[in-house]
Amino acid sequence: MLTAEQKNFYATFGFLVFREYFAPDEIAVIRRELDEVLEAALHGQPFSHEKRHMVLGCVERGPRLVGLLEDDRIHGVIEDLLGPDFVWITSDGNYYVGDTQWHPDAGGLLPGYHLIKIAFYLDPVRQDSGCLRVIPGSHREPFHGSLRSLAQHREDPPVYPFGVSGGQVPAFPLESNPGDVVLFHQALWHASFGGGNQRRMFTLNFTAPPTSDEEVALHRRLYDGHLRHQRTQALDRVYPPGFFEGGGPRRQRMVRPLVAWGFR
Numbered sequence: 001m002l003t004a005e006q007k008n009f010y011a012t013f014g015f016l017v018f019r020e021y022f023a024p025d026e027i028a029v030i031r032r033e034l035d036e037v038l039e040a041a042l043h044g045q046p047f048s049h050e051k052r053h054m055v056l057g058c059v060e061r062g063p064r065l066v067g068l069l070e071d072d073r074i075h076g077v078i079e080d081l082l083g084p085d086f087v088w089i090t091s092d093g094n095y096y097v098g099d100t101q102w103h104p105d106a107g108g109l110l111p112g113y114h115l116i117k118i119a120f121y122l123d124p125v126r127q128d129s130g131c132l133r134v135i136p137g138s139h140r141e142p143f144h145g146s147l148r149s150l151a152q153h154r155e156d157p158p159v160y161p162f163g164v165s166g167g168q169v170p171a172f173p174l175e176s177n178p179g180d181v182v183l184f185h186q187a188l189w190h191a192s193f194g195g196g197n198q199r200r201m202f203t204l205n206f207t208a209p210p211t212s213d214e215e216v217a218l219h220r221r222l223y224d225g226h227l228r229h230q231r232t233q234a235l236d237r238v239y240p241p242g243f244f245e246g247g248g249p250r251r252q253r254m255v256r257p258l259v260a261w262g263f264r
């Protein structure tokens with residue numbers, strides 16, 4: 001599915017962008033479902049446009065959205081990068097507001113363990129209007145660790161260890177239009193700047209099959225964090241009822257370890 005050059009690009013720089021990967025009519029359905037799930041979680045309240053609205057397990061809640069897990073275009077790419085026994089984590093759906101400061105995702109937590117995020121931006125986003133910016137190659141040590149002080153941008157008051165603000169950090173903008181798909185290694189440092197106050201975006205998250213106790217423990221840590229978040233939303237589970245039982249053989253295979261670990 002991926003060419004040798006794409007795999008080489010990903011291994012070296014830590015990201016890939018697939019242009020016009022989904023057709024406009026597909027994106028129209030996907031956008032409608034995303035809005036439905038996000039609106040339902042507002043429980044009749046208007047969206048504030050002041051802070052991010054995030055629904056964990058968003059993709060698992062929409063019939064068209066959940067189909068993405070088994071779609072050749074997603075499944076094939078993830079299988080190429082993580083092997084056939086890759087594992088599902090969960091998804092999030094968002095209305096993002098404003099800037100996102102520099103950070104790696106969970107891939108920064110356990111060096112060497114491979115986690116991938118796929119992001120759909122459902123509004124056009126450019127360098128200064130909220131597209132994802134990445135620092136190419138920052139998923140690899142020692143470069144990854146040398147950027148750790150970027151996290152100080154989030155302190156109150158912020159500290160700028162390289163003498164430049166977040167927007168001035170040397171980075172590559174993954175500008176995108178609806179239908180494009182962005183994929184990155186979760187240890188890659190990323191951020192966004194200048195975004196509007198209701199940027200639609202959702203993510204799909206996968207890991208390589210765990211091969212050590214530490215890697216299984218990372219899954220449990222992520223799950224515990226997700227469950228804690230759900231409890232703040234008066235939910236007592238991460239995955240909607242029926243998610244583990246539904247779908248076809250592809251979904252069954254990627255959730256099998258979650259079932260075995262007793263996640264719900």
Ligand SMILES: O=C(O)CCC(=O)C(=O)O
Nearest residue numbers: 096100105132191192203
């Ligand atoms: O699009 C954004 O503003 C940030 C996305 C992001 O940081 C993430 O999904 O991890």
